[in-house]
Amino acid sequence: MVARRLGLGLLTLVLVSLIIFFGVNLLPGDFAQAILGQSATPDSVAALRKQLGLDVPGYIRYFQWLGGMFQGDLGHSLSGDRDIATMIGPRFGNTMFLAVYAAVIAVPLSVVLGILAALYRGSIFDRVVNVATLSAISFPEFFVAYVLILFFAVQAGLFPSLAEVSPGMALIDRLYVCFMPAVTLTLVTTAHMMRMTRAAIINLMSSPYIEMARLKGISPARIIVQHALPNALAPIINVIVVNIAYLIVGVVLVEVVFVYPGLGQLLVDSVSKRDLPVVQAASLIFAATYILLNLLADVLAILSNPRLLHPR
Missing domain, CATH: 1.10.3720.10 (MetI-like)
Structure with a gap:
C-alpha cells in the first residue's frame, strides 16, 4: 500500500513539476531584459539569454531541470549565479x-x-x-x-x-x-x-x-x-x-x-x-x-x- 501511494505521489509530483515549469515560464517579462534595462539592444539581450541558457527550447530545459532535480541538483540562481x-x-x-x-x-x-x-x-x-x-x-x-x-x-x-x-x-x-x-x-x-x-x-x-x-x-x-x-x-x-x-x-x-x-x-x-x-x-x-x-x-x-x- 505504501509503495503504491509512493508511486502515485511520484507521478503527481512529475505532473505538478510540468505545471510549475511551464506556468512559471509563462510569466510576463524577460529576465535578460530586466537585468540589462530598457536601453539594452536586442543583440545584448540575445547574448545574455544564450549565456543563461534561456534560448534553449522550453521542453529541453524542462527535462534538463527535472533530471537535475532527481539528482539533487537544484541549479543556480539567475541573479548572482548562486547555488x-x-x-x-x-x-x-x-x-x-x-x-x-x-x-x-x-x-x-x-x-x-x-x-x-x-x-x-x-x-x-x-x-x-x-x-x-x-x-x-x-x-x-x-x-x-x-x-x-x-x-x-x-x-x-x-x-x-x-x-x-x-x-x-x-x-x-x-x-x-x-x-x-x-x-x-x-x-x-x-x-x-x-x-x-x-x-x-x-x-x-x-x-x-x-x-x-x-x-x-x-x-x-x-x-x-x-x-x-x-x-x-x-x-x-x-x-x-x-x-x-x-x-x-x-x-x-x-x-x-x-x-x-x-x-x-x-x-x-x-x-x-x-x-x-x-x-x-x-x-x-x-x-x-x-x-x-x-x-x-x-x-x-x-x-x-x-x-x-x-x-x-
Missing part, C-alpha cells in the same frame, strides 16, 4: 521551524477544544468555540496578521512586528520573535482540526459500545477519552497532518507580512526578480512536502485503524 540549494536550505529550515512552532500550539489546542465541545455538545461553550474558530478561519491570513500586529505590536508593544531571525539566535529569542506568526497560523488552522475532532467523536457517541459504557455508569469524560477518541483517531490524524502540510506550504502570506526569512519570502522575492530557477525549485519543494505529508496522513490513519486497508 539554489545553499539559498533554499536555511530558508526551508526557517519555514519548518515556524510550521512546527504553530503545530505545537494548534494541534493540542484543537484536540482539547474538540473533545470539550463534544463533551458539552449544544452548550454555551460549544457555541462560543464554534463561532470563535469559524470567525478566525473566515478571515484571510494577512488580515489576521495585521490585526495581531496592530494590537500586540503597535498598541501593546508586547511583541515585535517583524520576525527577524538569525542563524545564531537563541531558541527562547527565536520563539519570542516568531510568536505572532505562529499564532496567526494557529488561528487559521484550529477551526478545521477542532471541528473534525468534535464531529468524529459525536459520530461515535451513538455506537452500541458507547451506550453500553453509559449503562455501566462510566462518566462522559472517560467515555470520550478512553472509548470514543481511540476509534476516532483515523479522521483526526488525517485532518491534523493535512493542516500541518498547510502550515508548511501556506506560510507565504504570513512570511511576507512579518518579513520572516523563510522559503515563502524567498519565493515572493524571486518572482519579483523573475529568477525562474529559484521560483521553480521553491514551488517544487512545497509541492513535494505537501504530497509526502498527505501520504503520511494516509499511512498514520491506516495504522490507527487497520480496517481501512481492506475495501468495504
Whole structure:
C-alpha cells in the first residue's frame, strides 16, 4: 500500500513539476531584459539569454531541470549565479521551524477544544468555540496578521512586528520573535482540526459500545477519552497532518507580512526578480512536502485503524 501511494505521489509530483515549469515560464517579462534595462539592444539581450541558457527550447530545459532535480541538483540562481540549494536550505529550515512552532500550539489546542465541545455538545461553550474558530478561519491570513500586529505590536508593544531571525539566535529569542506568526497560523488552522475532532467523536457517541459504557455508569469524560477518541483517531490524524502540510506550504502570506526569512519570502522575492530557477525549485519543494505529508496522513490513519486497508 505504501509503495503504491509512493508511486502515485511520484507521478503527481512529475505532473505538478510540468505545471510549475511551464506556468512559471509563462510569466510576463524577460529576465535578460530586466537585468540589462530598457536601453539594452536586442543583440545584448540575445547574448545574455544564450549565456543563461534561456534560448534553449522550453521542453529541453524542462527535462534538463527535472533530471537535475532527481539528482539533487537544484541549479543556480539567475541573479548572482548562486547555488539554489545553499539559498533554499536555511530558508526551508526557517519555514519548518515556524510550521512546527504553530503545530505545537494548534494541534493540542484543537484536540482539547474538540473533545470539550463534544463533551458539552449544544452548550454555551460549544457555541462560543464554534463561532470563535469559524470567525478566525473566515478571515484571510494577512488580515489576521495585521490585526495581531496592530494590537500586540503597535498598541501593546508586547511583541515585535517583524520576525527577524538569525542563524545564531537563541531558541527562547527565536520563539519570542516568531510568536505572532505562529499564532496567526494557529488561528487559521484550529477551526478545521477542532471541528473534525468534535464531529468524529459525536459520530461515535451513538455506537452500541458507547451506550453500553453509559449503562455501566462510566462518566462522559472517560467515555470520550478512553472509548470514543481511540476509534476516532483515523479522521483526526488525517485532518491534523493535512493542516500541518498547510502550515508548511501556506506560510507565504504570513512570511511576507512579518518579513520572516523563510522559503515563502524567498519565493515572493524571486518572482519579483523573475529568477525562474529559484521560483521553480521553491514551488517544487512545497509541492513535494505537501504530497509526502498527505501520504503520511494516509499511512498514520491506516495504522490507527487497520480496517481501512481492506475495501468495504
